[in-house]
Amino acid sequence: MSQKVVIVGAGPGGGSIVARTLSAKLPTAQITLINPLPYAISRPTLPRMTVSDGNNLIETALIPFDKLFTSPNGTFVQGVVESIRADKKGGLVVLTDGQQFAYDVLVLAPGSIWEGPLEFPTDAKAVPAFVDASRAKFKKAQKIVLVGGGAVGVEYAGEIKDIWPGKEVTIVHGDAGIMNSTYSASFRKGLEKGLGARGINLILNDYVDEIPAPGPTTVTTRRGHVIDADLVISARGPRPRTEFIAKSLGADSLDERNQIKVKPTLQLSEHPDIFAVGDAINTVEQKQVMKASAHAALVAGNIVAYLAGKSLKEYKGSSEIIVVTNGKNGGRAYFGILWGITLGDWFARLVKSKTLLVSLSRGSMGY
Structure with a gap:
């Protein structure tokens, strides 16, 4: 058998x-x-x-x-x-x-x-409408708040600014810097500088506890910041x-x-x-x-x-490596080896920002 x-x-x-x-x-x-x-x-x-x-x-x-x-x-x-x-x-x-x-x-x-636009329906027939509805919300909104400043929040901010550079985008993040302390201070500061250059607002060491429905609203953070918004998106882990x-x-x-x-x-x-x-x-x-x-x-x-009744291998982990995009033409990379190597827009654009690794994903599945 x-x-x-x-x-x-x-x-x-x-x-x-x-x-x-x-x-x-x-x-x-x-x-x-x-x-x-x-x-x-x-x-x-x-x-x-x-x-x-x-x-x-x-x-x-x-x-x-x-x-x-x-x-x-x-x-x-x-x-x-x-x-x-x-x-x-x-x-x-x-x-x-x-x-x-x-x-x-x-x-x-x-x-x-x-949460939000990252949680796809489990019904395949509903997926196209879900994606269309998400795109429509971003298109309509003029003041967008992203709750969470990990890779997801950073990448959403970059994508929004690529299409609509005039929209007001704010990231609220619960740490002292973008991302988390797994990554070097220079990497995190570099990401913050890239976001700032595009006019993206950062509110650090703060939290948004509830995600309101789309539409004109004010968001009050845990530390008392009041932000005008018409779209609040969860980019939390x-x-x-x-x-x-x-x-x-x-x-x-x-x-x-x-x-x-x-x-x-x-x-x-x-x-x-x-x-x-x-x-x-x-x-x-x-x-x-x-x-x-x-x-x-x-x-x-x-x-x-x-x-086969043979001995098994153990997972030893691996170095922390990440490439975070800032739209199609920017971003930053981190390699957790030696002292922690950081590379900028040119590298992120070369390996991920333009293509988002689609061909690699497809190739791993036989395409």
């Missing part, structure tokens, strides 16, 4: 890479990939996709699974997972529509729950999409931040036949597509070893 591997979640940096790799490495196994939407979303494109209609990203950055598997052993199933029934060895994944899929090995890559895991495997499968607790081999401690990758796991590092890709490569190799 062929071995069954079920993968829940299909981000192009996580679950999809595991599925594609195992399709080649385990040609006699049955590989099942489950995802709510019939495509993977290249998330670095979303600030541009949801702000401007002057691009083809809704056609190119929502990547179907028809070329993902390299062998006929792979199957894509569109659906939402309701629960996991884990036995001592193997188990079942149950979807909300009642379908059940047995597994010998399970991979959890559920990703995150975002996401929450792990792990509620179904806690219900199925117990609350002790998650940490205090609702992230999946994993061993260095990226297995769950109480379930050696369940692995996890991506944003939702509790590795101490920044949550990025690049990190998810590293998890996926390790887990794919470890699954092959696990099924």
